[in-house]
Amino acid sequence: MKILYSQKHSLHAPREEFDGKAGLIHPHPEVPQRALGILQAVRERGLGEVLPPREYGPEVLTAVHDPGLIEYYRRVLPAWRARTGKPGPVLPDVFALRGLDHRPADPVRQAGWYCFDPQTPLLEGTWEAVLQAAACAVTGADLLLEGERLAYALCRPPGHHAGRDYYGGYCYLNNAALAARRLQARGRPAILDIDYHHGNGTQDIFYGSAEVLFVSLHADPDFSYPCFSGYREERGTGAGLGFNSNFPLPAGTGETEYRGVLARALEEIRAFHPDFLVVSLGVDTVQEDPVGGLRLPPECFPELGRMVGSPGWPVLVVQEGGYSLRLAGPCAAGFLSGLAEASA
Ligand code: OKP
Ligand code: ZN
Numbered sequence: 001m002k003i004l005y006s007q008k009h010s011l012h013a014p015r016e017e018f019d020g021k022a023g024l025i026h027p028h029p030e031v032p033q034r035a036l037g038i039l040q041a042v043r044e045r046g047l048g049e050v051l052p053p054r055e056y057g058p059e060v061l062t063a064v065h066d067p068g069l070i071e072y073y074r075r076v077l078p079a080w081r082a083r084t085g086k087p088g089p090v091l092p093d094v095f096a097l098r099g100l101d102h103r104p105a106d107p108v109r110q111a112g113w114y115c116f117d118p119q120t121p122l123l124e125g126t127w128e129a130v131l132q133a134a135a136c137a138v139t140g141a142d143l144l145l146e147g148e149r150l151a152y153a154l155c156r157p158p159g160h161h162a163g164r165d166y167y168g169g170y171c172y173l174n175n176a177a178l179a180a181r182r183l184q185a186r187g188r189p190a191i192l193d194i195d196y197h198h199g200n201g202t203q204d205i206f207y208g209s210a211e212v213l214f215v216s217l218h219a220d221p222d223f224s225y226p227c228f229s230g231y232r233e234e235r236g237t238g239a240g241l242g243f244n245s246n247f248p249l250p251a252g253t254g255e256t257e258y259r260g261v262l263a264r265a266l267e268e269i270r271a272f273h274p275d276f277l278v279v280s281l282g283v284d285t286v287q288e289d290p291v292g293g294l295r296l297p298p299e300c301f302p303e304l305g306r307m308v309g310s311p312g313w314p315v316l317v318v319q320e321g322g323y324s325l326r327l328a329g330p331c332a333a334g335f336l337s338g339l340a341e342a343s344a
Helices: 007-011 032-044 067-084 126-145 175-186 200-205 255-272 298-309 328-343
Strands: 002-004 016-019 024-027 150-153 189-193 213-219 244-249 276-281 315-319
Touching (some): 126 315, 175 315, 200 213, 213 255, 244 255
Parallel strands (some): 002 150, 189 276
16 A cells, blocks of 8 residues: 655644643643654555655645635744744634634634634644645545555644634644545545544534545543534434434443444445545554543454455545554554455
């Protein structure tokens, strides 16, 4: 399989995050070391050629995202720097919730308009890294359009919490949605999101569409981030009704239950007859992940990959979460080798 990777992800290096439930500031888990560990594991297993992303114009981004969000990303750091003399982080300190619906003109004040949590900082190198991650995903989609059967976008930062006109959850642009949108040029993609967290942004982007199926397995939002979406009864709207499917999982879910639910999710995808599958691969489902709370043993990831690969769809895997610096690499590479084995 072709692997898309840009070393520019390391330009985005958040240092700390505010954990409101514990009332603490602690080291940020979404660090460059994650991608380095995954790259190393993928290389060691000889999974395929590692390629840089192609270059794309802004229309590839606005095919999913609000131009206002893109303009904010371009303008906010210089405006912030001119005002504070500091290199960031830009974080909102007030949020535009229900009824607070006047967008201010000042990009620094727009932070709380576009960002929904205080854990997703903008730093000097963030936008450059974010653009490269998006380009990795879109290049992966283009490779499938050109006839490749499997591709892996080693994206960092992740993307599935970012919506059309908002960001949060360590995500800035929705890499998987950008790829799925690209694939819509020649067919109907399904998106399978197996990150520990619900991919609220991806769900939202395709919620009204029957052309893209979104299916997600994740920790029950009743006890886990992003808290406000990911429930079973969210099934899509309008033409998209029936094309969104959530499988919330209890805390501590282990391999046997997880495989049972994944089999049901794959059945729903099969019934959709997709032309392509985009997998939002988070490996924060592994036991001992510092952010997640499920109990998948690291040894089960090749089998999950085989399950996803055996129907034989062309598959683009997009990296999302996975915060164990020790296990994220082996889990991601294990999933990819099972996928490659089953698709062969
Ligand atoms: C991004 B991805 C828990 C706070 C959770 C945000 C998690 C974002 C995960 N104290 N912080 O889906 O892996
Ligand atoms: Zn996650």
